[in-house]
Amino acid sequence: MQRLGAAVAVFAALTLAAGVHLGDANLFLLAAAAGLCAFTTWRSATISSFLKIFVSIFSVETIVFGAVRLLEVEGLWPASLADYALPESMSLTVAVFSIIVFGLSHIPVVREMTRIADLYFDTQDRGELHIWGLPTFRVREPLIAVAMIVTLVLISQGLVGVSVRLSFIRRDYYTALQEMNAGEFWRLFLFGFTPWAFVHVVVAVIDYVLQSTLIIRWRQWLTQHYVTRWLGGRRHYAMALVGGVTDNPDQRIAEDVNRFIDGGDSGYGIYSYSILLISKLSSLVSYSIVLWDISSAFTFFEANIAIPGLLFWAALVYAAIGTVTTHLIGRPLTSLLFEKQRREADFRFSLARLREYGEQIALLRGEGAEGASLVRRFGAIVANYFAIIDLRKKLVSFTATFNQLSIIIPFVLTAPFYFAGKIKFGVMRQTADAFDNVETALTFFVDYYVFLSDFRSVLDRLASFDAAANRADELNAAQPATRAERRDIAFDVKLALPDGRRIVEATSLELAPGESALLTGPSGSGKSTLFRAVAGIWPYSEGRIEIPEGAKVMLLPQRPYVPIGSLARAVAYPAEPETYSRHEIAEALEAARLPGFVAHLEEESNWGQRLSGGEQQRVAVARALLAEPDWLFLDEATSALDEKLEGEIYAMLRERLPNTTIVSIGHRSSLLAFHQRHIAMEQEADGTFAPREAVLA
Ligand SMILES: Nc1ncnc2c1ncn2[C@@H]1O[C@H](COP(=O)(O)OP(=O)(O)OP(=O)(O)O)[C@@H](O)[C@H]1O
Numbered sequence: 001m002q003r004l005g006a007a008v009a010v011f012a013a014l015t016l017a018a019g020v021h022l023g024d025a026n027l028f029l030l031a032a033a034a035g036l037c038a039f040t041t042w043r044s045a046t047i048s049s050f051l052k053i054f055v056s057i058f059s060v061e062t063i064v065f066g067a068v069r070l071l072e073v074e075g076l077w078p079a080s081l082a083d084y085a086l087p088e089s090m091s092l093t094v095a096v097f098s099i100i101v102f103g104l105s106h107i108p109v110v111r112e113m114t115r116i117a118d119l120y121f122d123t124q125d126r127g128e129l130h131i132w133g134l135p136t137f138r139v140r141e142p143l144i145a146v147a148m149i150v151t152l153v154l155i156s157q158g159l160v161g162v163s164v165r166l167s168f169i170r171r172d173y174y175t176a177l178q179e180m181n182a183g184e185f186w187r188l189f190l191f192g193f194t195p196w197a198f199v200h201v202v203v204a205v206i207d208y209v210l211q212s213t214l215i216i217r218w219r220q221w222l223t224q225h226y227v228t229r230w231l232g233g234r235r236h237y238a239m240a241l242v243g244g245v246t247d248n249p250d251q252r253i254a255e256d257v258n259r260f261i262d263g264g265d266s267g268y269g270i271y272s273y274s275i276l277l278i279s280k281l282s283s284l285v286s287y288s289i290v291l292w293d294i295s296s297a298f299t300f301f302e303a304n305i306a307i308p309g310l311l312f313w314a315a316l317v318y319a320a321i322g323t324v325t326t327h328l329i330g331r332p333l334t335s336l337l338f339e340k341q342r343r344e345a346d347f348r349f350s351l352a353r354l355r356e357y358g359e360q361i362a363l364l365r366g367e368g369a370e371g372a373s374l375v376r377r378f379g380a381i382v383a384n385y386f387a388i389i390d391l392r393k394k395l396v397s398f399t400a401t402f403n404q405l406s407i408i409i410p411f412v413l414t415a416p417f418y419f420a421g422k423i424k425f426g427v428m429r430q431t432a433d434a435f436d437n438v439e440t441a442l443t444f445f446v447d448y449y450v451f452l453s454d455f456r457s458v459l460d461r462l463a464s465f466d467a468a469a470n471r472a473d474e475l476n477a478a479q480p481a482t483r484a485e486r487r488d489i490a491f492d493v494k495l496a497l498p499d500g501r502r503i504v505e506a507t508s509l510e511l512a513p514g515e516s517a518l519l520t521g522p523s524g525s526g527k528s529t530l531f532r533a534v535a536g537i538w539p540y541s542e543g544r545i546e547i548p549e550g551a552k553v554m555l556l557p558q559r560p561y562v563p564i565g566s567l568a569r570a571v572a573y574p575a576e577p578e579t580y581s582r583h584e585i586a587e588a589l590e591a592a593r594l595p596g597f598v599a600h601l602e603e604e605s606n607w608g609q610r611l612s613g614g615e616q617q618r619v620a621v622a623r624a625l626l627a628e629p630d631w632l633f634l635d636e637a638t639s640a641l642d643e644k645l646e647g648e649i650y651a652m653l654r655e656r657l658p659n660t661t662i663v664s665i666g667h668r669s670s671l672l673a674f675h676q677r678h679i680a681m682e683q684e685a686d687g688t689f690a691p692r693e694a695v696l697a
Contacts, residue, residue: 001052004059005042008095011063012038018070027073030066030092037062037095040102047105048114049121049142053149054274058098066091093285097278112459113270116260120221121145127217141221148214155207156279159200164286166196167433175426215262215271222261226253229469237537238472241498251345252465259458268455276444284441287434288312294431297423298414314413315435319442322402326443329394336388337454343384347377359609410435475539484546488512489631491691493543495529500540504530505690507543509679513630516654516662518671521681525689527665531555531635547631554629556637560620562608568601571622580626588622591652593645613640621649625656632657634664643670650674 012034019027041059044052069091071077104110120142127141169192176184230236230249239249263269268276291312299306307313354361354370361370410432417423480493491506504526511517519527532538534545535555547553562570568577571585580588586598594615611619617640624632632653638646647670653662654674664671672678680694 001045001055002042004056005038005040005044008034008041008059008062009038011066015066015070018073022073024073026088030069030095033092033095033099034062034066037098040099044102044105047102048111048118050114050117050270051101051105051110053121053146054101054153054278055098057150057153058094058101061094062091062098065094089285089289093282097281109456109459112463116222116459116462117270119225120218123221125221127221141217145214145218148210152207152210152214152275153278155203155210156275157282159203159207160279160282160286162196162200162203163283163437164290166193166200167287167290167430169193169196170433171426171430173426174429175424178425211271211275218261218271219258222257223253226257226465229466233473233476234537235469235472235476238475238539239468241539242468242471242475249465252461256458256461259455260462263455273455280441280444283437287437287441288315290430290434291315291438294427294434297427298417299422311410311413311431311435312438314409315438316442318406318409318435319439322399322439323443325398325402326395329398330391333388333391333395334454336384336391338457340381340384340388341457343377343381347374347381350374350377406436406439407432479536479539480533480541480543480545481536481547482544483549485549486546487548489534489548490546491530491543493533493541493545494688495526495533495538496540496542498540502686502688504681505684505688506530507690509691511631511661511663513548513661515677516675517664517677517679518675519663519665519679519681519691520667520694521689521691522683525681525683527681528557528635530691531633531665534633551630552627553631553633554624554627555633556617556620556624556635558617558636558639559613560616560623560637562611562616562619564604564606564608566602566604567597567607567619570607571601571619572626573623575627584626585622588625589619591625591656592618592622593648593652594618594622614645617641618649621653624653628657629660632660632662634662634666636665636667639666639668643668646670647674 012031015027015034016031018024019031037059041055044055047055068077069088105114123141125141126138127144128136128138129144130136169188173185173188173192176188226249230239230253236249259269261269261271263272292309295308295310295312296306298310350370350373354374361367411428414423414428414431418425418428480495484490489511491509493504493506494502495504495506496502519530521527529538533541534547534553561573563573566577568582568585571577571589572580577585582601585601589595589598589601597615607619608616617637620637638649641649646668650662650671651674653660662675664675678694679691681689682692683689
């Protein structure tokens with residue numbers, strides 16, 4: 001950025017010299033803008049990487065357009081290219097754009113936007129690039145994105161240029177029609193319109209493909225980023241414990257990431273904001289110049305007095321009336337749209353819960369209550385929808401009237417001049433075009449303003465996700481389970497609840513290898529929490545739990561997780577089903593007393609809903625047989641089995657996993673027979689529970 005800043009400074013100095021040499025005040029103005037642009041470009045070294053792309057484009061354009069201008073004023077521009085000389089103010093305009101982007105980078109909400117955008121633009125990840133006909137190659141992902149954005153910005157500016165050029169061709173075309181000049185009409189038709197129209201179509205297709213590719217690549221990367229952040233370091237569990245702020249991370253990942261980049265169904269995302277803003281600004285400036293220039297043809301009285309920029313001011317006043325009125329009518333729309341999102345999400349969530357708890361609801365005959373609640377929730381959507389319709393009805397009435405008037409107003413304004421013979425029909429048409437463009441660009445800023453408040457909520461949600469992930473990292477840093485050079489598992493730990501209340505003090509407990517133990521105690525005394533701490537996922541703790549270096553520890557909870565897919569996948573989880581042979585998986589199922597399911601190993605189903613509680617627990621036991629851990633912690637993992645089957649399972653585990661030490665939590669006294677030690681949670685005077693050696697009954 002600093003080198004680019006220096007280059008702009010050199011250009012500013014040359015322009016100043018040319019200004020002094022020719023005594024041209026416009027060049028002084030350009031030199032001053034370029035000087036300021038040089039300063040802001042230099043200072044842009046520290047701004048967001050995303051915004052740097054735009055500063056760079058505009059600063060380079062300042063030099064390129066400015067150089068063309070200098071060549072022109074010095075009379076060095078080839079006469080054959082006179083038609084392609086750039087409008088005088090181009091260089092000045094892009095210099096101002098560059099300064100504006102630098103200024104924007106200091107606004108807090110823009111900073112928040114670019115912080116998330118920069119996750120992508122600062123990554124070191126490499127991505128694959130397929131260009132038609134060329135071999136695939138791998139480059140840094142941001143390079144691909146930057147190349148696409150630069151091309152898209154140039155295209156969007158180019159399209160504005162083409163559109164301005166077409167407005168001039170159209171002017172001559174209509175004048176030729178008015179003057180019955182058939183030769184000029186056909187010449188303009190064939191060599192004026194047709195090639196530009198063709199360029200327009202080709203560029204529009206390239207623009208569409210590039211835009212969509214950029215959006216999906218960016219979304220793919222950002223989704224992957226958030227998924228990794230959510231699952232990595234077991235943050236998802238700690239984030240759920242932190243609670244509150246991240247009510248539903250799935251919505252952040254599935255919806256907000258998309259809305260951040262592209263805007264989704266409602267409004268704009270950061271990409272659409274940036275490109276549309278540039279396109280509209282370019283269009284506004286270009287057509288304002290056109291309007292300003294044609295205004296000189298609109299003279300009053302015989303004295304030929306012209307009001308400078310008359311048509312531009314007319315368009316400005318007209319657009320201002322339109323935007324202010326739209327804003328006044330549409331102001332409540334932001335909160336109505338926000339509410340719409342919330343109510344739709346509530347309804348979706350109720351439906352998903354209904355599916356998940358289908359059995360419980362059917363058993364309780366809760367369909368009536370559920371139906372009423374769904375009707376109520378959907379009623380809230382309908383009420384909000386009607387409020388939106390009511391408001392949009394007013395808005396549409398106004399904007400439709402406004403748009404109809406927009407077509408007529410330039411003609412009404414120009415008609416007296418036309419009929420007085422002061423302007424030709426072509427000029428009248430071009431005025432209408434330019435008027436329309438300036439007016440559309442100006443009213444765009446109202447939409448921009450309305451959607452910005454909606455976009456803010458997306459930013460806030462993504463930011464709260466990041467905040468919860470950071471908080472989870474802080475919590476996880478205090479994990480009690482550590483690896484040490486020893487054979488047994490040693491506890492010297494105090495565990496608390498998320499609200500800080502102390503529940504367990506295990507300060508001198510040791511579990512020896514080969515010596516199975518049963519942990520009992522009152523419900524809520526923290527037995528499961530102690531197991532969670534062994535697994536290293538309970539962050540509210542002080543002290544440490546030392547686990548033998550290299551030992552494989554496995555924990556089976558009371559309600560096992562059974563993924564959707566084939567039964568073989570469910571048994572092998574979390575390993576891939578191919579990790580084990582079909583024979584090994586079948587044997588494990590048989591040993592876990594599920595021989596009837598061997599024939600269904602390849603069957604895809606929602607096994608978590610299909611299998612009974614006891615069957616699910618036996619699938620988890622089969623998992624343990626395959627994984628062969630050194631330590632197996634069973635947290636009421638056989639509670640859904642009858643005592644006889646539970647006994648058989650314990651005997652089988654002992655026989656098949658002779659090198660595994662089993663530590664169980666359970667309430668049944670029959671379990672004592674399968675363990676060598678009995679540890680009971682006893683309540684201390686301060687209300688906490690401590691594991692104490694109990695006598696085997
Ligand atoms: N995420 C959490 N947030 C707040 N409190 C929690 C959380 N998880 C557990 N608790 C509380 O911690 C206490 C101990 O729970 P834990 O599951 O360890 O008990 P337990 O001894 O295994 O009980 P049970 O025998 O009923 O299974 C309970 O009072 C429970 O409500």
